[in-house]
Amino acid sequence: MAANLTVPPSFGLPPSNVRRKILIRSSDCMIKCCCSGKTIRIRKIGHGSGRKVRIQAAPALPFASSQSLMSSRQEKFFPRCTPKNSGPQFRDTPPKRDTGIANEKDWGISLNEHVNESGVNVDGSTWYRESGEDFGENGLRCRWTKMGGQSHDGLSEWKETWWEKSDWSGYKELGVEKSGRNSEGDSWWETWREVLYQDEWSNLARIERSAQKQAKSGVENAGWYENWWEKYDAKGWTEKGAHKYGRLNEQSWWEKWGEHYDGRGSVLKWTDKWAETELGTRWGDKWEEKFFAGIGSRQGETWHVSPAGEHWSRTWGEEHFGNGKVHKYGKSTAGESWDIVVDEETYYEAEPHYGWADVVGDSSQLLSIQPQEKPPGVYPYFDFGSTASPTLPKDDDDDDDDPSPP
Template sequence: MATRLLDFPPLVLRRGRELECGKAGRKGGRFGRVRASRGRIRCCCSDPVVPARRTKSAEKAEDMWRFDPQKVPPGPRVRVHATPSRPFSSPPSHFVSRQEKFSPRCTPRGSGPQSRDTPPKRDTGIANEKDWGINLLNEHVNESGTNEDGSAWYRESGEDLGDNGYRCRWTRMGGRSHDGSSEWKETWWEKSDWSGYKELGVEKSGRNAEGDSWWETWNEVLYQDEWSNLARIERSAQKQAKSGTENAGWYEKWWEKYDAKGWTEKGAHKYGRLNEQSWWEKWGEHYDGRGSVLKWTDKWAETELGTKWGDKWEEKFFAGIGSRQGETWHVSPSGERWWRTWGEEHFGNGKVHKYGKSTTGESWDIVVDEETCYEAEPHYGWADVVGDSTQLLSIQPRERPPGVFPNLDFGSIPSPPLEDSPDSPSQ
């Protein structure tokens, strides 16, 4: 029997042992390995009391629209399951992987660029330089043509110069089908100036014959922090897609920031909709480079019928002392509310205070002997991002004339704003 989307919630609460110690995490190893810490502080997986709500339909749902539990440290986990196997209904040929559809980013002069009628995928994070394959043309071109199937293409490149040694090298290309039902555009660039600022980036957009549309951008930046005088590297990605046949779409923004002394910040903001269901997710990680760590997440979802549910948690640790706390909640269409809160206090001496309660009358308040586990350092840090940023570091600035010094106005470097999102539903 077919199961309607509303027969199971997109958020499925899971127990806390999905991340076994030592398992690989996100692509690229950013959060994959588990390191042993000093003393009694080591990696383990807590198992707080949380409800489990699962259906066979949810188990079979595809990865495209679900939250990845491997991005979540110990604590209640929440997943989204509400999608077909592809992001939108369209021929499979439009949704093969980037590896299967890979073609050289800059083909030889005189031949047209290959069509890239492929939307981005959700929950893929920030790709590395080698995955984007940025290959700027060394000569200025401005050309266009028509392929045998009637589709048109264009390609152009150039260089923009400005004050303080600013230089931007760019390449832009695109095309459209013979009937105009599909089109695509890509722009790649590298920027630099005499202050040591360097930037590498890509922007892509398009739509296909089914009416699906998408846009994504990726960039990484190197500059000197004006307060600490330390070198910093920041990476970010934004992606969005919209269905042409359903009331469906998604948006996500990812960011990572690193400095040469180990300070690291990572986070993501996501939103999705599939017909009558909508969901949001936010998470962040902050490492100060001296052993202090803060991690948090907030996820919630709702349907047009008025059902709402979600989960959030936070953990703070330093030198084996810290806390975890969280809340899981649900609101029915009739307004009936259920919630459960939980918390842990780690004293650094092998004792852990665990407490919690819920609207069903359950409660607990105990002290147990338990080793404290948390990650004091990011698994993907400064040394890793430097090693993966060879193209960014190799950008050559304009030659500076003798006696000319850069204007170190770091405050003028803009940061792309986060897209506004609705607040979490009130409990």
């Protein structure tokens, strides 16, 4: 299967462009985050802390391709549920790259009651579907459904596990894990998890979502890995981030970014991306911004190293004083330098595009999970660490089949 990945170009973005733009990434669940993929301009409306903003799209800064690393004959997974008394359809398509954390409705989690069935399809492939319910301390209840199958020759295989969990402390969890391989030797694994709990320090409700995805090519030295996370609380505290890695034969690249909103107007955003080839060429770009009530700073660096060891870099910074004055400074190894104070509006985001109200509205299945009935006089203890990982059935050969990060 042919790889379809574009290696990122050099990040020679002039400081005049870098200074005024915030990189935002838009995922499948409509979360707009500070990452590559779309460059937007944030313009403050009116006066004050800068909480009201206007967003205007601008050309994107290329880094890694948004296309799938290993494109397949099929663009999407087959439907996850099939008519009664028929087996689940075969999946042989790796997950797509750069999709972030999808909403729970896009995963189609449907937990079957007391199912234990298997069969053989017309083409000779086999399938199975099982469900169960496990119980633990503190009223822990875990409902799960497993399904999977193999091609007639055993070269292709897929597995999926869906689950929901709850306990007497109010903890709720919804999740899915998938893995597979196809006849071309491609292998993949992904998991998604969404949890609700009460923070033991602030006593505030929190919702956290995470996703990990990885895939390997069976015909090339190629693969990719992504780790995404989002955290929200009922007072507006929000944290989002992602770590990504990819490789295509002699070329590799990495990307990390993060956002943090304290719910009171303070915001921190950063991103760091770099790439290299086996010949010794390396390049990268990074920036960071911190703001509160119109006062803050930005700084960044773009750099490049040649195979001969020649190094070029440009660093830049901004200090925003909140009175319409901005101190701009920077220099490069090519002899550029500037240090000026200008009259300029301050552009930044004080609140996330996707926050607590949005995630609550998109978590109806998580919120509807019903815990076991608590006996009179029983008080739950709060130990979220013991319930963070689902108690799920494990196949004997899982360790051999699940691919490792590339």
